[in-house]
Amino acid sequence: MIHLSKSTKSVSVVLFFFVTLMGWAQQGDTSYKRRVLEASEVDLLFSYYNQDGQNAAVTGGEGTEELTDATSSIVLRMPMNEDDILTVDVGLSAYTSASSSNVNPLDGGLNVTPFDASSGESRKDVLAYINPTYQHSSDDRNTIWSANAYFSSEYDYFSIGFGGSFTKLFNEKNTEITLSGRVFLDKWNSQYPIELRDGFFDDRITGNGTYSPLFREFDNENRNSYSLSLSFSQILSQKLQGALFVDLVSQNGLLSTPFQRVYFSDFEDFYIDEFQLADNVEQLPESRFKIPVGGRLNYYLNDLVILRSYYRFYWDDWGISSHTASLEVPFKLTDKFTLYPTYRYYTQTAADYFYPKEQALSTYEFYTSDYDLSNYDAHQYGIGVQYKDIFTSARVLNFGLKTINLRFSQYDRSNGLNAFIVTLGTTFVGN
Numbered sequence: 001m002i003h004l005s006k007s008t009k010s011v012s013v014v015l016f017f018f019v020t021l022m023g024w025a026q027q028g029d030t031s032y033k034r035r036v037l038e039a040s041e042v043d044l045l046f047s048y049y050n051q052d053g054q055n056a057a058v059t060g061g062e063g064t065e066e067l068t069d070a071t072s073s074i075v076l077r078m079p080m081n082e083d084d085i086l087t088v089d090v091g092l093s094a095y096t097s098a099s100s101s102n103v104n105p106l107d108g109g110l111n112v113t114p115f116d117a118s119s120g121e122s123r124k125d126v127l128a129y130i131n132p133t134y135q136h137s138s139d140d141r142n143t144i145w146s147a148n149a150y151f152s153s154e155y156d157y158f159s160i161g162f163g164g165s166f167t168k169l170f171n172e173k174n175t176e177i178t179l180s181g182r183v184f185l186d187k188w189n190s191q192y193p194i195e196l197r198d199g200f201f202d203d204r205i206t207g208n209g210t211y212s213p214l215f216r217e218f219d220n221e222n223r224n225s226y227s228l229s230l231s232f233s234q235i236l237s238q239k240l241q242g243a244l245f246v247d248l249v250s251q252n253g254l255l256s257t258p259f260q261r262v263y264f265s266d267f268e269d270f271y272i273d274e275f276q277l278a279d280n281v282e283q284l285p286e287s288r289f290k291i292p293v294g295g296r297l298n299y300y301l302n303d304l305v306i307l308r309s310y311y312r313f314y315w316d317d318w319g320i321s322s323h324t325a326s327l328e329v330p331f332k333l334t335d336k337f338t339l340y341p342t343y344r345y346y347t348q349t350a351a352d353y354f355y356p357k358e359q360a361l362s363t364y365e366f367y368t369s370d371y372d373l374s375n376y377d378a379h380q381y382g383i384g385v386q387y388k389d390i391f392t393s394a395r396v397l398n399f400g401l402k403t404i405n406l407r408f409s410q411y412d413r414s415n416g417l418n419a420f421i422v423t424l425g426t427t428f429v430g431n
Contacts, residue, residue, distance in 0.1 A: 035082045036137045040430040042399060043075035045091075046423070053371075053417035056099035056114065058193075058431065060261040061357040061369030062280065063114030065417060066098035083139070089131040096124045099426040103259045104194040105275050106202065112273040127154040142169045150184070158185040163227075174235040181228045190258040195277045199317045205277065207270035212364050214264075214280045223253040239300040249290040260299075262355075262369055282368035284336065284353060290316040294324070304332045311415045314348075322348035330386075340384035350375040371415050382409035382421075392429050399428035 053065035070132060073091030080086055098117035105118045129152035137144045143166075150161035163182030170174065198217045205211055226249070233243035261278035263269070270277045294312030301307055307330040315321045326344035333339055351373040353366040360367035384407035391401025403425050411419040 001383055016017045033082050033139065034133075035079050035081040036141070037077060037085050040079065041077045041096065041402070042430075043073075043077075043425060045071075045075065047071045047074045047381070047399040048147070048422045049419060050421075051411075051417060051419035052259070053413070053415070054115070055371040055415055056102070057257070057260040057282070057368070057370035057372070058099040058102050059114035060263045060276070063102065063372060064098040064117065065116065067095060069093060069095035081196045083137050085135045087135070089129075089133075091129050093127040093129075094124070100125075100259070103191055106194055106272065112275040114275055114281040125155045127152060129153075142173070143167070144169075148182075156189045156191045158189070159184055161185070176231075176233045178231045178414035179229070182226075183225075184225040186208070186223040186253075188218075188223065188254055188258060188261070190218060190221055190254075192217070192258055192281065193278045196281065197210075202272055204272045205270055206427075208268050211270040211277060213278055214267075215278070218254055218258060220254055220255070220286070220293060223251065223255060225249065225251045233296075241298045243296040245295065246293045247291065249292075251288045251290075252286055255286060255288055256282050256368075257370070260368065260370055262360060262367055263358045264360055265358045266361050266363075279362065281372075283366050284368060285318070288316060288318055290314065306330045319350070320348055322346065326380075334347055336387055336389060337388045340382075340386065342380075342382040342384070342409070343415075344378075344380040344382075346378040346380075348376065373419070374415060380409055380411045380413065382407055383406070396428060399430050401426040402429045 002397065034291040047070070049067075049069040049071075051065060054063065055061050055179050056063035056065045064361075071091060071093040073089060075087065075089045077085055096398040101118040101124075102114060105112050105114070107118055126156045129150065131146035131148065131150045133146055135144065135146040145164065148162065149165045150159065150163075152159045161182060161184040163180065165178055165180035167176060167178040168385070180397075192215075195202075195211075196213060223350050228248045229245065230247075231243060231245040233241065234239050254331050256283055259281045261280050262280050263276060264279045267279045275422055292312055292314045294310065297309045299307040299309075306329070310332070312324045313322070314324070314326040324344065324346050328340060328342045329342070331339045351368070353364075353368050354373045354375075355367050355369060356374075360369075384405060386406075387404040389401060389403075404425070407421075407423045409423075411417075411421065
């Protein structure tokens, strides 16, 4: 299902560019100074995500949201010389989704219903990505710039991105300001619900009259995103550190999801078995502007406990505003083991274009039944444990084990969506 030929060629060009830069950098000044990164590091990361709910957007806001996702990634950080670091993040994400399987609910099973998964190929997909970053620090370590690229591909979506950042440290490195920007140029390979595709016919359709949906394929399949971020962090005292940030995000192009159905209140209902056929797919504006503003405050309570707090306010011109607050309390059990209890609260208002099933009118310009854009509250509870060995006594090949992080989280939404997340991360350091 995945075609990587174009992205692979692009990645090869990017890596060749970085390796060339590496060669030039290593031909510079050879006098000794402390390296920004003393040795190569490798992060091996794995996550497992499982969710369920009854408000699938694929089936117009009613139906199974069962989904599992397993993601594996490798992050390699390599010192090019005393001042420069090349980081390459490569990963695969494989998922199985009951809701996306119902893009075509007719390709498996005897009884067709939005509350069961179809057995067809649309129930699963794989996303592959690569994200290289090159970072340079000045001799006094008070100026840092970086450049990065991003490529990802899955069955119906391809993304290419690039960006950079500039960081300045002042006041004996107690004050830090970072300005960064990113651009993503994405393209859909639109997959529409089976009943809206050319040539569809099924003699099992029931309803009053003739099934005649209000549907037209999207002319533009591009989606472009631009972001500009400014962050400010300050060491306020020996025990207190704070940070503030603001992002400006602009998106344009196809912001609707082509396979998410909508049912109108002024249209007759048509079914195959228990599955209701779409009146249309969601229609959303072709532009969106977002502004998240927030901050962090970390307090060193004592040698055993640190308090890490976070708050963010979000606003966009689709009518959504939200608040996020979280607290993490790392508790040092021993010199090597630390426990991480966490809690996160989230609340948002609904988008102007959100309508539950069969509440939108066909005369409206924009509409969606995606409950991600509805009004809801969410709670996330978690616990994590970290093992850290600064001496890297355990070794695999030429790399010493530096840290192991294992986390468990439970996520609960007020609209009935529940999820369980497990993440495992290890860091190895080279000689």
